[in-house]
Amino acid sequence: MPITPERLASFDETSVASLARRLEFDDYRxxxxxxxxxxxxxxxxxxxxxxxxxxxxxxxxxPFDED
Incomplete structure (x- = not known):
């Protein structure tokens, strides 16, 4: 699913918390x-x-140093 302005606007605190929980627990196939x-x-x-x-x-x- 592409990241669009409409998709970003649809997020609230609960949906971001769910997203973060998946990332924290690395809950992916x-x-x-x-x-x-x-x-x-x-x-x-x-x-x-x-x-x-x-x-x-x-x-x-x-930040990172490219040198």
């Missing part, structure tokens, strides 16, 4: 399902940060 949820959580963090603040530990925001 395939690695690609987990990656899909991770991308979704990152998109929510960018577009709806008020919903993802409690789950910031689930996505990498560490």
């Amino acid at each position: 395939t690695p690609f399902e987990g990656l899909s949820d991770w991308h979704l959580l990152r998109a929510l963090a960018i577009h709806r940060p008020e919903l993802t603040t409690p789950y910031a530990h689930l996505f990498d925001q560490e």
Whole structure:
């Protein structure tokens, strides 16, 4: 399912908590399902940060040095 503005707008605290729970427990049949949820959580963090603040530990925001 593509990440669209409409899809992001449909999330609330409960649905983000469910998403985060799946990521925390790595509750997936395939690695690609987990990656899909991770991308979704990152998109929510960018577009709806008020919903993802409690789950910031689930996505990498560490700066890195390319040198």
